[in-house]
Amino acid sequence: MAHVTGSASHREGAVAERGGGSPASSAVYPGDPRYEDLALRRRNERFVQRPACFRVVRSTDEVVAAVQWAVDSGRPVSVRSGGHSLENSVGEHPDGVIIDMTGMNAIHFDPDRRAVVLESGATLGEVYRTLYLTWGVTVPGGWCHSVCVGGHIQGGGYGSLSRTHGSVVDHLYAVEVVVVDEAGRARAVLATRESGDPHHDLWWAHTGGGGGNFGVVTRYWLRSPGAEGDDPADLLPRPPASLTGASSCGRGRICRRSRSGG
Template sequence: MTEHTTRHPAGRTVTRSDRQYADLVSGLNQRYQARPESIRLVRSTDEVVAAVQQAVDQGKRISVRSSGHCYEDFVHHPDVQMIVDMSGMSAVYHDERRGAVAVESGATNLRTYQTLYPEWGVVVPTGFCYSVAMGGHVSGGAWGPLCRLHGLVVDHLYAVEVVVVDARGRARAVVATREADDPRRDLWWAHTGGGGGNFGIVTRYWFRSPGATGRDPGALLPKPPAELLVSAVGWAWSELSRQEFGQLARNYAEWHVAHRGPDDPHRALISQLVLNHRSAGQIGLLALVDATAPDAEEILADYLKHIGYGIGVEHGALTRHMGDLPALPQFAAPRRLPWLQAVRMLGTTNSVLNDPTLRAEYKSSFMRAGFPDSHLEALYKHLTRDDIDNPDISVQLTSYGGRINAVDPAATAAPHRDAAFKMLWQVFWNDPADDDRYLSWARDCYREVYADTGGVPVPNEVTDGCYVNYPDIDLGDPRFNTSSTPWHTLYYKDNYPRLQRVKAKWDPHNVFRHSQSVRPPAG
């Protein structure tokens, strides 16, 4: 039996003979195209169970798509024969029986925000990008712009409904909660950062913050700031010296290391520093502060002063789009915006995120300390290369810490609970003929930044591994990872053996797998 009684219209099956087929076999990254026999557009948990059972009975390779934002080929792989498309399951509602807010896995960040906040003044503190859906976002840990105030999304996850396949090959839906006496609690835990597509197909999540009581949906989850103080500034690349570039990045890192504590009063601020390739013309900084904090203006002013320390170039308006950010010249002087208005503006107005033709490469790291000189030298070298002329190349530094770091690394499957900030390499292009050129740039830059640790950010006193929601297949390739640290340690650290046990218990036939899925234990 499914948990939600609302009647959905029946889903349908799309095959190669249907005109919409081509639009359903690729996602955000156009480097990856699938050729499945069918795409199952499901509308209910029962339909998911039926689709999975059919795939198991017929021996078909299956993958699951919430909104198509996977950075690698985990969904749109040439070996996949059936894609289960969850986009039709997008309900967001208050489940009175469970005393929690339910969100189906096809609901996007924007739909979730625009339902919960106007109705009840609360949020599930998910990410910036409006079109990311909850299915894969939450299962990978789910960073969002409220993280320093309210932690990761999974810190508020109460329960999950998953379609699994048992040892007899029978598909069924199960619900696992965080209750200490729940015999399925290990399956809940695996979905608090264990990655998407590993254990089954998530059909819905229930959210209720720890300690929340009662039945009022307005008291079950965090309340975002009523207003945000928004600042966006840029520095002209042509005016920055090599030393000033390094100082800018070093200032960002040092501030975040100093203010990563869970109770630090500066956790009201979150910021992105986008280190673009020089051809973009600018390096950009976005800062958001809880405008209801009594010292919001002072926090922002002190932060901008710290970031600009030692830089002889005055910052100006942010006039170029960069990475995940649109051009924001109207915020050269800080402005206050209502919370939902700010989220919609930042999440939906970037042309890069709304271009369905782009090919891309991504890489990530968590940072626990400031930059060694070797990191900054490598970043400067590759961001100023003259053989590359692409303004859509960037390395983005994003705030972490705050309430994220109040949680024990083993309490959820998301283990990076001591990081100060994270980094995201992003390269976008259109022409398949340029694949080798831009893949080589990303690989060369990343490998040289982490040259002292085998080309990857091995967990140590400076770096702390990688973010599973920014998957990178190169982490498992000995040509690019020459360290002794495997890809699964970079993502999951000490939590991986437990994830393997969950895998063996709940997916004993390895039905749900992809190029970097959790592997069953050996033997």
Template structure:
């Protein structure tokens, strides 16, 4: 729906524009997942918010399909899809600094997480509890709710989000920049709320976030103290990585190990739990990998921290007869780390850098992947563990990259209500991420079949997906999965948006109507506008009128 603004009324566009004749083009039309490569007319690389607004203005004027890339780590084709004509690559907007005007730390959308942590920590000794992988961009990570190894101690990254700057498009095609804060009297507060878990690419172009923890701020008349505005991470952490060989791990041991892990997470998910400094990843790899493994991080600033780690490992391994040894094979996204077979005490920043970069998939320019996710509220039902073992122990379709990663939740995450932010899975005890990679295009069909059969078997009693209920609690929008929109794969009565957003979806739709009434910012699973009659309607599991 182009506007009536003639080309002559628009100023020259200063932003860098890359087209197919530019040597940089092949690098800029793909992200981390090599399964998705697009062919846009132009890739814009803005360096200021004004340049972002000008690029959006041209896309609206010319009715060009637009998508936004921050770090490029999206697991689906939300950015690099066949219909996109203009890609806004935010990688040049990557500054991290203290902003006295907002009394908060500004993080531009293209900043990568490791850079954010290092700048905040080395400059002021503070952090935000974001994700592990170093090259994830802040733009999409924060808007989806985030997750990281400090979540049980400090909550989610959005629990410290004070404000967001967004380039939006009004109904008449006017492009403007809005700063929305969490202040109760801010008329744009709902736009802030929508970016606390409502997913990326839904409401506008995020150019900048500001972080300041609740109940902090500089009193009037005093000099700001930035180091008092965000939490301090532990100075040191214990890090442990152990594994069990499939050849030594029988079915009974597998069942016991997985049941122990899930029971511990459920028992210790409450806010203020004494073990809130313990966070872990249990990588259940396919038998062809050779082993399954457990990575654990515990804050070391308490004299009893090592004992907490030992207690956790004892609880998880209770009754498991197979011996634990070093991690010598790939564990999901992580590579071997045999040096951590005995717990190592490391400075927090060094441990963060190590765990964030010890990842063979991060820099592999050939790998394609498919992924799924779910949340658990209770211990695994026996039928779930049976399905986990059955598919991971299958002899056919062996792929050593195939795995299910279980990760800790709860603690400070559970301190907020489901509707306090757009992120709705506050009551979850732990999270699951299904992963599989391949290089050869000929392997894609087999990999997708294995992943789909596995996932749908685990959740067979709820239509093949983790419907929010007593046991399961939906899926993670930052681990997007197109199959959730496919009625052949999602046979439940819960559409994709209920799995991602639960009861928060109608509120997100109202934010969509207010801030993106023309549906300029859309992708395969973007928030839909309410139905014309005003009801908070949806298209069920269908892709929707705008396809991808």
């Protein structure tokens, strides 16, 4: 994400307002056995992600606290979900903070917004299985099951169903993003595709431009445009009855694969 640092005056104001600002128990520093595991969680081993600290978050409130803490400490902050960026887009900042989203991986239906909610740390494999086995629906995302939706959706997200159903962002109803305002205060903002939404531009900013630019995405809400009713089975595309593709067993066979990803 855009690297955010905080001035001294921002620090004082933010700490006073929040009544604290100390790091939560999710902070992992060098020397902690978890640090080496977290440092290895990236697809392209050419790049080294050894920040001053990882923050392993489990809720939107924890993300707000982690971002606020980074701002208050004057540290560069970046975010990682699945670690599948092949470029160095998460970044190498020895004095920085990497917010690790993999503890936020829930998938559920939000009846108020008539949309399926995906937390950023959910993998595509978890998403396909849950959408199909729970409601019989899917999204036209990519093939790699360990990619996380955190980076995937805001990059557009395309796959074998895209000729029929577009990209995943064509079904993006809303996004929750932790941003930092000009006073250095972190907060969560919900941005929807509703034309009257004052945060509509922030929603648009997450429909294909790629991750790490505007804030930390905590959750995505998915509902196809024009979908009617409040039954999740009617709100996203239905997968085809079967899919013919290269076998994932690596033996070069062509096989029919189950729609739940098996």
